[in-house]
Amino acid sequence: MRPGEIVLEHASRAFSVKADRGRTLKEMLIGRRRAGGPAPVEALRDVSLRIEPGETVGIVGRNGAGKTSTLRVLSGIVPLNSGRVACGGQVVAQLELGAGFGRDFSGRENIFLNGALHGLSKEQIEARIEAIVDFSELGDFVDAPVATYSSGMFLRLGFAIAAHLDADVLLIDEVLAVGDEAFQRKCEARIADQIADGATLVLVSHDAALIERTCRRLIVLDGGEKIFDGPVDEGMPFYHRLMGTADEVPPVPCEPGERV
Amino acid sequence: MAYRYLFEQMVRRELRQKYKGSALGVLWYLINPLVLMGAYYLMFGVLFKVAGPASPEHYPLFLLVGLVVWIFFSQAVLSSAPSLLDQGALVRKARFPRETIPGSVVTVQLVTFLALIALLTPITIAFRGTGAALLALPLILACLFAFVLGLALAVSVLHAYFRDVAPILSAALLPWFFLSPIFFDPATLPQLSSETTAIFVLEWVNPVAPFIVAVRDVVYDGVLPQTSVLAYVVIAAAIALAGGLALFRRMQGELAVVV
Numbered sequence: 001m002r003p004g005e006i007v008l009e010h011a012s013r014a015f016s017v018k019a020d021r022g023r024t025l026k027e028m029l030i031g032r033r034r035a036g037g038p039a040p041v042e043a044l045r046d047v048s049l050r051i052e053p054g055e056t057v058g059i060v061g062r063n064g065a066g067k068t069s070t071l072r073v074l075s076g077i078v079p080l081n082s083g084r085v086a087c088g089g090q091v092v093a094q095l096e097l098g099a100g101f102g103r104d105f106s107g108r109e110n111i112f113l114n115g116a117l118h119g120l121s122k123e124q125i126e127a128r129i130e131a132i133v134d135f136s137e138l139g140d141f142v143d144a145p146v147a148t149y150s151s152g153m154f155l156r157l158g159f160a161i162a163a164h165l166d167a168d169v170l171l172i173d174e175v176l177a178v179g180d181e182a183f184q185r186k187c188e189a190r191i192a193d194q195i196a197d198g199a200t201l202v203l204v205s206h207d208a209a210l211i212e213r214t215c216r217r218l219i220v221l222d223g224g225e226k227i228f229d230g231p232v233d234e235g236m237p238f239y240h241r242l243m244g245t246a247d248e249v250p251p252v253p254c255e256p257g258e259r260v
Numbered sequence: 261m262a263y264r265y266l267f268e269q270m271v272r273r274e275l276r277q278k279y280k281g282s283a284l285g286v287l288w289y290l291i292n293p294l295v296l297m298g299a300y301y302l303m304f305g306v307l308f309k310v311a312g313p314a315s316p317e318h319y320p321l322f323l324l325v326g327l328v329v330w331i332f333f334s335q336a337v338l339s340s341a342p343s344l345l346d347q348g349a350l351v352r353k354a355r356f357p358r359e360t361i362p363g364s365v366v367t368v369q370l371v372t373f374l375a376l377i378a379l380l381t382p383i384t385i386a387f388r389g390t391g392a393a394l395l396a397l398p399l400i401l402a403c404l405f406a407f408v409l410g411l412a413l414a415v416s417v418l419h420a421y422f423r424d425v426a427p428i429l430s431a432a433l434l435p436w437f438f439l440s441p442i443f444f445d446p447a448t449l450p451q452l453s454s455e456t457t458a459i460f461v462l463e464w465v466n467p468v469a470p471f472i473v474a475v476r477d478v479v480y481d482g483v484l485p486q487t488s489v490l491a492y493v494v495i496a497a498a499i500a501l502a503g504g505l506a507l508f509r510r511m512q513g514e515l516a517v518v519v
Contacts, residue, residue: 025425077352077353105276116263
């Protein structure tokens with residue numbers, strides 16, 4: 001695997017959606033089966049894809065299509081039921097706001113924890129911490145407990161950390177939406193820098209404009225299957241038609257109050 | 261090891277999270293066992309003086325040394341059981357070696373244990389003297405740590421899938437406590453003097469017993485443990501650690517889904 005290369009081969013993954021999943025030893029010994037209940041959800045059905053280092057890939061689809069499951073499988077948090085997954089190099093995933101933050105710790109302490117989670121040493125983190133704090137624009141809040149943070153602040157902290165981790169693969173789930181416009185642009189610029197350095201980007205978003213600005217390749221998932229994989233300017237119309245949000249006629253520009 | 265700093269961070273988290281906001285904070289880790297030890301000393305050293313030809317000369321110290329070993333074992337294993345669930349948010353959302361979670365729990369308990377032993381050993385030496393055998397203590401403690409860590413790894417991953425492991429463990433530890441050679445030395449109990457099978461079971465079937473005996477031999481009696489005891493301690497530590505690690509690695513795949 002080259003750093004930044006991503007491979008999924010015939011990947012399948014299902015999740016049980018029964019209530020009360022925690023089993024007990026008692027149940028196992030007595031052998032009573034709990035019959036009935038909903039069937040497992042097949043989040044990924046025989047999905048194959050290959051991404052080269054430095055590519056920028058957007059993943060879109062309905063809610064429940066398997067986008068987040070794809071990222072969880074790529075980041076190695078959830079194993080596959082069958083098939084193969086591999087990601088080369090340092091994988092940095094932003095799957096949820098404030099994921100992995102200890103609530104009682106300050107932003108600064110969480111920077112150290114997050115860096116440590118990615119295998120960095122104390123010295124390596126100390127070398128970057130000023131840059132991270134600067135990027136986040138959190139100011140004095142970086143020393144407050146993250147339990148007091150808003151979701152926008154979680155994004156600022158989380159993204160600032162992710163942006164300084166020398167990622168070879170960047171996996172970003174729908175988290176950028178909570179950032180204000182200025183910060184979103186800052187994030188996009190930083191992502192562009194990392195891609196220029198050779199990182200691979202996989203971005204899940206419902207923001208079509210963001211995907212069009214950031215990604216060259218688009219993957220559309222539906223019901224756990226890959227139904228489109230190609231250039232983003234072909235993929236977006238396909239996706240809009242799929243969602244039923246395609247405009248039949250291009251909108252006519254007009255002034256407020258003007259009759260058309 | 262690339263994740264060395266992560267381990268330090270996990271230990272810090274474990275220390276902070278438990279007693280966060282309380283006035284005494286981290287000291288509570290020490291106070292609980294100290295209070296327990298004080299209570300046992302009061303019971304068996306003052307109120308119910310255990311004395312007689314078969315009982316140890318300085319019974320309170322005999323008891324406390326064994327007790328401290330038991331406290332480390334039972335607290336470490338009991339706290340490790342729910343540890344993966346307690347850190348569930350981290351497990352579900354980030355990728356990192358999950359062994360660091362039960363590992364940090366056991367390490368925090370080890371620090372408490374070492375503090376208590378450091379307190380108890382000079383006192384015991386003052387009353388009973390010592391010998392060169394004390395030099396074997398670090399080896400025995402290292403084996404004890406490995407043994408407890410192996411069990412903690414196994415228990416933590418099992419509990420994540422079978423949620424009654426922690427309650428079962430909790431219930432089992434109480435009779436286990438009384439059957440361990442903390443209050444007594446099986447070989448010297450008058451009621452058991454002819455029951456060689458019972459003595460054998462109490463001394464060897466209980467995997468914690470040889471550890472208690474080894475520490476007590478060195479600290480309280482100032483002699484090296486018997487070769488059989490030492491061998492058991494080393495082998496049990498190796499098996500527990502290897503087995504615990506293997507079980508953890510085998511079962512940890514679905515943790516992000518079940519915790």
